[in-house]
Amino acid sequence: MEVERFHLQFTSEPIADYHCLEAFHSGVEAMDRFIQGDFRLSIEHHYCTAYGIWAGNELVAIYALSFDSLDLDTDDKEELESGIASTGVPNVDWNYKDTFYAKSRYPALDIAYLAVQEKYRGQNIGRSIIHLIAEQARSQKFAGCQFLTVDALATKDYSAVGFYEHCGFTANEVRKPYKDTLRMYRTLYVKDGN
Numbered sequence: 001m002e003v004e005r006f007h008l009q010f011t012s013e014p015i016a017d018y019h020c021l022e023a024f025h026s027g028v029e030a031m032d033r034f035i036q037g038d039f040r041l042s043i044e045h046h047y048c049t050a051y052g053i054w055a056g057n058e059l060v061a062i063y064a065l066s067f068d069s070l071d072l073d074t075d076d077k078e079e080l081e082s083g084i085a086s087t088g089v090p091n092v093d094w095n096y097k098d099t100f101y102a103k104s105r106y107p108a109l110d111i112a113y114l115a116v117q118e119k120y121r122g123q124n125i126g127r128s129i130i131h132l133i134a135e136q137a138r139s140q141k142f143a144g145c146q147f148l149t150v151d152a153l154a155t156k157d158y159s160a161v162g163f164y165e166h167c168g169f170t171a172n173e174v175r176k177p178y179k180d181t182l183r184m185y186r187t188l189y190v191k192d193g194n
Helices: 029-036 041-045 074-083 096-103 125-139 161-166
Strands: 010-014 051-055 058-071 105-116 146-155 181-187
Touching: 010 125, 029 041, 029 105, 041 051, 041 058, 041 105, 051 181, 058 125, 058 146, 125 146, 146 161, 161 181
Parallel strands: 105 146
Antiparallel strands: 010 051, 051 058, 058 105, 146 181
16 A cells, blocks of 8 residues: 555645545644634635645645745845855846845745645655645746745644755744744745755
């Protein structure tokens, strides 16, 4: 059974029937409560658009996207430009570089939610979804988009920060002990060699 999972064809489709969320189990209690409860309201009230990753008729993972903007301070920009930030140096032509770094706000696509069914965790499905989202952001023509953003869950019981760091995201703020998330970002267009 384990080996057969690796041979399944995964597809991504917008979630149209919310009944599939009732049995979704990521193994993170707070996330599962939200997915099986208020997630539908977030979708219906246009906070985000939700997608399912399917293996046949089985829901393997979910993710949701919304438009966002990213504010970068001087330190963030210096880290980006020098390559210190794990997100990579933005691929900006020399004649646009000053204009790019003079901006205070950048268009972004936010990963509002991302969860993988518990039995599928550890199979790089989450990383593949991040790659898919980045490709969707780069290929869409509706609006400008320079970065991916996420408020990574970071509680005493569960943290997604390490996962996002492995996917090329870097923190956009100092970790606050009273906050259950950490704002992170990733460059969509990276200079070759980074």
